[in-house]
Amino acid sequence: MTVQVQQEEWARPSAQALREMVDVGRGRISPRIFWDEAIYRLELERIFARCWIFVAHESQIPNPGDFLTTTIGEDGVIVSRANDGQVKVLLNACPHRGNRVCFAEAGNARRFTCNYHGWAFGRDGAFLGMPAEEIYEKTCPDFDKSELGLIQARVAGYKGLLFATFDPEAPTLDEFLGDYRWYLDVLLDNDEGGTEFLTGNIKSWIDCNWKVPAENFVGDSLHAQWTHNSGAVAMLGMGVGKAKQDSVYQANVNGHGMQFGFDMVGNAMTLGEPEVVQYIREREAIMAERLGKLRSRMVGAMGSATLFPNFSFLAGLNTVRTWNPRGPHRTELHTWVLVNKNAPDSIKEKYRKGVMRTFSPSGTLEMDDGENWEAATRTAAGVVARRQKLHYSLGLHSQVEHEELPGNVHQRKFNDSNQRAFYGRWLDLLCAETWSNLPEGR
């Protein structure tokens, strides 16, 4: 079943007010966007219920009946492999009384049966039946089983990653990603066998606005050597390596961004597993053949990335994570480990442990992020703090033309360009009532 998109009646912040809060041209942003309930509600409506949101990796649900549950914004969904092999993304809310239909976070199921009154749905979301069906047939004048399936989202994939959107008007996933696919391929397509997620998913709560970590990953290379000095000392025996400013770029497309160098293994080294670095170096020629020489140098290089709005990754370190909103001041972080399917088991195992030790709640690097993100959110409760405009103007005129790098490309490592682009896209989406109102060329 699909639903018509309707706008609920409530007081939305005006486009003018939002534009005053987010001045991308000057690089000034009001902390109100991290705190205000009305802005958050508008984000759920105009970003999370409209954009393509990452829901799963194909490898998590290889067989018919395999499923996992996750959220799109605050809407719970079941990602289910139907009998015909197609992936369905189903609203995890019974059309009868709204109860959650599937309570497990992953597994294999023949059907999804609501615990409340026993309404049952197939792997494809279609309504199968309920107890006392004959009474429904007799006494409900409009009883139509074909209308009682779980609400379905549109589903599309890109090289193993599965995305869904509840908006029938949204552009295709390929249009939504645009040239960002060129950058995603560094992570997803450096080996002919493609990628998979290792089993498991670490989840944790950070009491911060979801945008704070998303913007951190999209381009905040500045924080690394300060925030993560202790973690780098633990993992590398020294502080975060200092790359040459001019040999690092930031690129963004449609609000998706990546900041990266061409140092080949800078991120990978942080895992503290020399065999992983060796694995990447040994495959340089193969990677260059697939991706070209330039991109092959990005596979394990220092950098970070966010696919708008809430999917982030570190190439080479191979942590993949989503920042799931749980109110304006809480984020549920989901962390996975991505590996090349054809990588030796011993390398996969090193990635699993390496990600755990660096970018997980117990990770030597992530541990110092959470506190900053929580406090950067919390201060926005203050009247005077909210009047302050935060400083995002690093590298305001750093855009360059590059013969190989697609998208909006900015030179220099310490740079707020990707963060400005992230908030530019955020602002466009919040202000636009329909996709056709969105300005081109962000």
Place this chain on the structure above:
Amino acid sequence: MSQAQAQNPADAIRDPRPPQFPPLPDRDLVFEVEQFLYREARLLDQERYEEWLGLMTEDIHYWMPGVQARFRNDTSSGPLIERMAFYDDDLLNLRRRVTRFMHATAWAEDPPTRACHIINNVEVELTDNAREYRVYSTFVNCRGRNEAEETWIAGRRTDLLRRDDAGALRLARREIHITQAVLLAKNLNVFL
């Protein structure tokens, strides 16, 4: 399977059998193990990490698996060693974590986190190896941070303690199972 066909648990518990526990070990050993665990907990509360590392055997495996909410009939519902974990460490990697804790730029440790490890339900079992004991315990861990932040984690542990050549107890294995499938905290800056 319809509800009518489901097995009635009342049939299984009509004639309950008492559990078959192994024989209780010597009271002195239980006392020694309890004191080992309490002292270990105090070292952690006092951030005496060098001494804490000194309690580990060279082959320590310190494991805290990730937790997933799966259906009972899911054969992979239990903790699996190949699944993502909070801790899955050898001595080298415990040292790396301690290195960060002790470093002056570990910003999220300054002001210090105030930790209290409450250890309880200690049970000791003898094993086939005369120098090794299986130890079950439960814990509640409370962390206080900055002014008003408070985080609670509760769980169960299964340890393997080994007596070294000098006769002292050392920790050779630890399995930690917490109750939270979503860690309700921004980080896990604590050993459990």
